[in-house]
Amino acid sequence: MSIPTIDQCIEGTERKHILLDTCFFCDCLLSVERNEEEFIELVKKFKERNNILVTIYPVALEFFRGSDLLSDFRKKKKFYDNLIDTTLHIDQNILNEAYTLTMLYRNKSKDVSPTDLMLGATLKKYSHAGILLLTRDHSDFPVKIFDRQAVIPMQHTNGGIDTFALFKYSTDKEAEIYKNLLRADKKTKR
Amino acid sequence: MAVEEAMGGKIDARPDLGTTKKFDVDNLRESSKEAAKVVRKENEHSNN
Numbered sequence: 001m002s003i004p005t006i007d008q009c010i011e012g013t014e015r016k017h018i019l020l021d022t023c024f025f026c027d028c029l030l031s032v033e034r035n036e037e038e039f040i041e042l043v044k045k046f047k048e049r050n051n052i053l054v055t056i057y058p059v060a061l062e063f064f065r066g067s068d069l070l071s072d073f074r075k076k077k078k079f080y081d082n083l084i085d086t087t088l089h090i091d092q093n094i095l096n097e098a099y100t101l102t103m104l105y106r107n108k109s110k111d112v113s114p115t116d117l118m119l120g121a122t123l124k125k126y127s128h129a130g131i132l133l134l135t136r137d138h139s140d141f142p143v144k145i146f147d148r149q150a151v152i153p154m155q156h157t158n159g160g161i162d163t164f165a166l167f168k169y170s171t172d173k174e175a176e177i178y179k180n181l182l183r184a185d186k187k188t189k190r
Numbered sequence: 191m192a193v194e195e196a197m198g199g200k201i202d203a204r205p206d207l208g209t210t211k212k213f214d215v216d217n218l219r220e221s222s223k224e225a226a227k228v229v230r231k232e233n234e235h236s237n238n
Contacts, residue, residue: 017207026196028228032219040219047213060201070196077224079199082218086208087201101218129207 004046009152013132013166014049015038019122020084021055021135022062022115027154029079038154043083054086056094058115060190074151090118095119104145104177116140123169132166142168144172 023027028039046053063080067073098121102109109117123133132149135141146167154162194200 026229029222029229032222032226033230040215040222043218044215047210047215047236050210052208052210057201057203066236068232072228072231073229074196074198075221075224079218079221080201081198082214082221085210087203088207089203089205091205103213126207131207155219 003153003155006042006152009150010042010045010049010166013046013051015051017052017054017126017129017131018046018166019054019056019119019131019133020059021133021137022059023117023136024134024164025059025063025080025083027084027136031154031156034157036157038156042154049160052085053083054088055084056088057090057119058118060087062115069162088122091133094118094121094125096168097124101145102173103181105142105178106181108142108171112140120146120169123167124174127169127171130168132168134166136164138163138165145177146170178181 004032018038028043031039043053060080064073064076067076095118098114099118101117101124105112106118116137119133119135123131123146133141133146134152136154138148147170148165149168150166152162152164152166156162
């Protein structure tokens with residue numbers, strides 16, 4: 001069985017906004033530490049396809065926390081600025097969507113971080129624009145709610161592999177979950 | 191204000207999706223090497 005190339009994996013994503021999860025920042029830097037080019041290459045491929053790389057403020061906070069010195073912070077900021085086109089606001093609309101998502105996840109939301117709920121809410125808010133989330137934390141974005149559009153295997157020189165995926169929000173799945181929730185609620189009211 | 195400038199400036203968050211900005215792969219590669227050293231230092235600190 002052959003492993004698909006990055007080009008094959010991200011085919012059809014041209015001009016879309018790609019929303020980056022914190023794990024992408026961390027894995028990218030770990031990969032650079034190992035003198036690997038794969039993550040830089042993936043970013044380059046996105047840029048060649050006129051993709052717009054975005055993230056949300058909570059992800060930025062997760063990435064920046066831990067800096068001891070101003071010079072450390074500056075170095076991370078320089079990398080962040082070179083990578084990200086736009087950082088998105090968390091407005092009341094996103095918070096409202098995240099609030100609803102905690103119900104759509106049902107009992108799974110117990111293990112999902114507020115940042116991930118806000119990433120999911122951002123996908124929902126901009127679903128009309130075809131925005132896609134890039135993450136390797138598959139369990140935080142269950143396919144009961146989100147559609148996995150593509151899988152991107154990132155191979156390491158030490159033999160390891162991380163499987164990133166592009167997710168989009170599914171309004172059809174949302175409608176189905178609402179229907180089931182209301183049906184279950186009716187039963188409990190009896 | 192001086193500290194904020196020394197941090198590399200504010201994160202300019204926007205209320206909408208925005209557009210792409212000028213991309214330079216060499217700048218990304220160089221800045222990622224520097225940031226990677228910082229993250230390794232942070233990880234070593236949190237492991238101790």
